[in-house]
Amino acid sequence: xxxxxxxxxxxxxxxxxxxxxxxxxxxxxxxxxxxxxxxxxxxxxxxxxxxxxxxxxxxxxxxxxxxxxxxxxxxxxxxxxxxxxxxxxxxxxxxxxxxxxxxxxxxxxxxxxxxxxxxxxxxxxxxxxxxxxxxxxxxxxxxxxxxxxxxxxxxxxxxxxxxxxxxxxxxxxxxxxxxxxxxxxxxxxx
Numbered sequence: 001x002x003x004x005x006x007x008x009x010x011x012x013x014x015x016x017x018x019x020x021x022x023x024x025x026x027x028x029x030x031x032x033x034x035x036x037x038x039x040x041x042x043x044x045x046x047x048x049x050x051x052x053x054x055x056x057x058x059x060x061x062x063x064x065x066x067x068x069x070x071x072x073x074x075x076x077x078x079x080x081x082x083x084x085x086x087x088x089x090x091x092x093x094x095x096x097x098x099x100x101x102x103x104x105x106x107x108x109x110x111x112x113x114x115x116x117x118x119x120x121x122x123x124x125x126x127x128x129x130x131x132x133x134x135x136x137x138x139x140x141x142x143x144x145x146x147x148x149x150x151x152x153x154x155x156x157x158x159x160x161x162x163x164x165x166x167x168x169x170x171x172x173x174x175x176x177x178x179x180x181x182x183x184x185x186x187x188x189x190x
Contacts, residue, residue: 031061037070049077049136058152067152073097073143078135081110081159083169086151088126092118095136095143099124102131102162109165118143131159 037055044050051072058067073095083105090099096119102110110131118124118134126132136143157169 047077049074055146063152065150067149067154069147069149071145071147073134073136073145075136075139075141079133081131081133081162082156083110083129083131083159083166084149084154084156085128086149086154087128088150089148090118090124090126090134091146092120092122093144093146094120095141096120096138097134097136097143100133100135101126105130105166110159110162113162131162 037053040053040055042051042053045052053070055068055070056063056066057069058064081100083102096117099116099118100113101116102113104111105127113131113133116124134143134145156172157166158172159169
């Protein structure tokens with residue numbers, strides 16, 4: 001019987017590790033470290049055809065350097081023409097569409113945009129302050145993207161059209177999905 005004791009102890013280690021990890025939470029937010037995306041809050045924020053989920057963010061999860069979103073655009077829907085003071089990386093998970101990117105962020109206004117086709121498994125990045133817009137041009141399928149931004153929370157400047165001067169762009173801060181958190185939590189900008 002004494003030889004079985006080490007085996008019993010070895011068998012209980014996985015149970016201890018499983019219990020430890022399943023109850024582990026992020027120190028800064030108190031939320032579980034591992035989460036099911038399908039259980040995260042989802043909203044369209046008054047924009048029909050949009051589904052936005054903050055997978056990991058500054059307010060909800062205490063991140064300071066990056067924020068991750070899962071966004072789904074119904075056929076024919078799009079972002080506003082906009083720019084922001086952060087870098088942005090997109091991974092197209094499904095669907096197809098178009099990225100419109102201003103030829104110059106350093107002239108008086110954005111100008112006529114360049115059009116780039118985007119498709120499932122493609123990726124692209126938007127440099128700081130480059131004016132852009134994303135469209136789901138596919139009439140049959142949703143466009144779903146994973147988005148990573150730097151320096152959250154994002155400050156967005158919205159343009160009515162591509163020929164609006166940069167100085168006339170309207171600041172939207174906090175942005176729609178940050179409003180609730182921003183009103184209840186002060187953020188250290190340093």
